[in-house]
Amino acid sequence: MNVKNLTKLFNPKVVAIVGASAKKGSVGYSLMNNIIASGFDGIVYPINPIRTNVLGVKAYPSLEDVPDKIDLAIIATPAKTVPEIVETCGIIGVSGVLLISAGFAEAGEEGKKLMKQIAESVRKYKMRLIGPNCLGFIKPSIKLNASFASKMALPGKIAFISQSGALCTAILDWSIKQNVGFSHFVSIGSMMDVSFHDLIDYFGSDPLTNSIVIYMESLSDARSFMSAARAFARNKPIIVLKAGKSSEGAQAAMSHTGSLAGNDFVFDAAFKRAGIIRVDTIEELFNMAQSLAMQPKPSNNRLAIVTNAGGPGVIATDTLIARGGKLAALSEETINELNKHLSPNWSKGNPVDVLGDAGPVQYSKAVELCAKDKNVDGILVILTPQSMTNPTEVAREVAAVAKNCRKTVLASWMGADDIAEGQKLLEANSIPVYQTPENAVKCFMQMYDYSRNLSILHETPSQIPHQFKPNKLANQKLIKQVFDDKRTVMTEFEAKQFLANYGIPVIENGLAKTEGEAIALAEVIGYPLVMKIASPDILHKTDVGGVILNILNADEAKVAYNKIMESSKKKVPNADIKGVFVEQMMKRKYELIIGCKKDPIFGPTIVFGMGGVAVEVFKDTTVGLPPLNMALAMRIIEDTKIYKLIKGYRGMPGADITSIQFLLYKFAYLLLDFPQILEIDINPFGVDERGGVVLDAKVLLDNKVNVSEGSSNKHLVISPYPSEYTTEYTMKNGKKVILRAIKPEDEIIEKEMFSNFSERTQRFRFFQLIKDISHEQLIRYTQIDYDREIAIIAEVEDEGRKKMAGVVRLIADQYLETAEFAIVIADPWQNMGLGNKFTDYISEIAKAHGIQKIYANVLATNHIMQHMFRTRGYKMQKEEDGYYAELVINNPEK
Secondary structure (H helix, E strand, O other): OOOOHHHHOOOOOEEEOOOOOOOOOOOHHHHHHHOOOOOOOEEHHHHEOOOHHHHHHHEEEHHOOOOOOOOOOOOOOHHHHHHHHHHHHOOOOOOOOOOOOOOHHHHHHHHHHHHHHHHHHHHHOOEEEEOOOOOEEEEHHOOOOEEOOOOEEEEEEEOOOOOOOHHHHHHHHHHHOOOOEEEEEEOOOOOOOOOOHHHHHHOOOOOOEEEEEEEOOOOHHHHHHHHHHHHHHOOOOOOEOOOOOOHHHHHHHHHHHHOOOOOOHHHHHHHHHHOEEEEEOHHHHHHHHHHHOOOOOOOOOOEEEEEHHHHHHHHHHHHHHHHHOOOOOHHHHHHHHHHHHHHOOOOOOOOOEOOOOOHHHHHHHHHHHHHHHHOOOOEEEEOOOOOOOOHHHHHHEEEEEEEEOOOOOEEOOOOHHHHHHHHHHHHHEEEEEEOHHHHHHHHHHHHHHHHHHHHHHHOOOHHHHHHHHOOOOHHHHHHHHHHHHHOOOOOHHHHHHHOOOOOEEOEEEEEEEOOHHHHHHHHHOOOOOOEEEOOOOOHHHHHOOEEEEEEHHHHHHHHHHHHHHHHHHHHHOOOOOOEEEEEOOOOOOOEEEEEEEEEEEOOEEEEEOOOOOOHHHHHEEEEEOOOOOOOHHHHHHOOOHHHHHHHOOOOOEEEOHHHHHHHHHHHHHHHOOOOOEEEEEEEEEEEOOOEEOOOOEEEEEEEOOOOOOOOOOOOOOOOOOOHHHEEEEOOOOOHHHHEEEOOOOHHHHHHHHHOOOOHHHHHHOOOOOOOOOOOHHHHHHOOOOOOOOEEEEEEEEHHHHHHHEEEEEEOOOOOOOEEHHHHHHHHHOOOOHHHHHHHHHHHHHHHHOOOEEEEEEEEEEOHHHHHHHHHOOOEEEEEEEEEEEEEEEOOOOO
């Protein structure tokens, strides 16, 4: 799909309205009236077969009769007429379609057929389509109101995307009263073509937009959404109000849009992973956008509260603690300084209660001193209007201090008319003002959560876990065996084998099919033992007398075997019994749960937390998405309450946290490799200072999954590390290098390579000299989305350690139409054939990805690179200080 057509759709010069009407109260009338009344500078053509003009503008019977080439066709006609109109749009070369009409996915099978026809036309002619069943869109900067909303949005820097048209009109009304402006205001409807990810990509690159705000009911293409969000959340806040939190709300969302709403905990995990801010109310949606535009993000969650009334300070504190924040502990130096400037009766701590008679000077000094304190990350200034208070003058002084402050400053001027002028003054000086302290604190904590989520995106894993060699083939055979047996549930014996094949520690065990085998196994494994029934038909073994613990000798083993078999056969006569599972009895101090559940929207999810029988009572679990590195695994662990215990609590020895990280890392690999996994439940996973071990495990499989070569990662929403690109190459000097995709853990060796470039190499790669390369830049180079970008490094063994000899990179656009090529070889390994190998290898990868065109810029003095391009058939175009090189590798017309 062409991004240029999306640009034309939002920046049309010629607009046609199919279904334009002069009948007041109709959608066609509102659309026509809004475009004319909004002051749009382009040409508007009403399409109406029975009128000669609409609202004084000449009408045309059909799209083909319009004398100009149409950039945007707005369609507001009955659903059954739409497929033919969209086909006509394609034939005459329309770039974009805005489909207002309803009666499609939400109208049953007939509607779905119509949608299929429309989608085929859109694909065939490479058009872009917003809708159906939407309100339209507004772009204030060009005075275009292409919607049937009754008001025009104010200009601003927020791009707003909503699945609900009705909510759009309410927000539009609210935004005008609150003076909130927009770069774009889009009702996206049923997302037949243009979806969230398209608009995130578009607005992410739009210079008129500094934040993206979304009202979401459902999500269909989660992988594209995650890819787009992860690409832009670093630079532009993406704030989402996700409806359908409750199961009832999700059901309402489903019936409204014709899509499935996913598990809410999984949405939380996905948003965190992408660096997205999630809010709960419409007010918070825009409060966050406003606050992030006005104030720096807090680096931590320690808040200082300055107030002239005790009650609001207490309320703010309660809200802060409830949301996981901390009341900043003011230093002794700060307290002493405050003593010099405030009333003798001030609170002597945080909250800083400056008392009811505090004036502008006391307020400004309190804010200034709190801002200087290294224990403070943000300041909330609360004012309640009292007879001796001048809210406007206090606002003026606070604003003056805040100008020189690099910390987050928020305000709550409580009241109405008395504080209105002060509120305006604060907002004019980029200090967000909230009606209540609770709202201000919530916003502070959401800003902190955003910082923390971004730090996950910016974090370099501290280590590469030592290599583990999973036995993928053994697990493939195990799955085939279960499916051949017409089953989807593994026995506990099979489940533990399945986990052990991926380096996940299990207790020594065996399967006994006879009494004699049970006794022999018991003698080998050693006492005490536990015995359990092995049957895919009996998941809750205790309920049928299928578990006996603490077996101490051979006689007890014999009795236990027979007792388990008899009880299980009696309770579940038709069960498929494979035997009795014999296992060493083991106890660990802490019990964890590690699990997986396949979500209908986000695919496999990882569940981690407090395990054991009370797992559903305490509900101390967190959710993550594969793939994981060690840093991401650590974040999952830290987000649980049991983390405080397992890291060591009140003198008790802690568990080996690194081994738990590595366990999650390996577990994620298991989920990557086997799309057939429907559910895994390792509960409990026993852990203490001696290590961890699987005590019980269940594995459920999905036999409907079609696993074919090349589709093994399609079940994931985040593209995993492409190990298939790893290969070996021998340079001209005979030295071997490993060519492989870059990893986040490569930041250190890439920094070393960059630091040792000669001036000539720096100029050829960066077109200028670089003094130093920052952590942020290195993150951008090493932490990439493999769906959009590929970087292949050459890893060489030198001086007894691994070094980076060079890197080649392709950065594709979101539609994989074009990709920018960049290459650099470190000075010691230049002229050894690595540049040629890199160029050919990355071209092969690009071709396999379906990328149509590779392009690059090269300096006029870089003769080697020019030669490499020319010999490979690149078209070279001379530019001011070099050449633009371009090569078509996949022709879409063929």
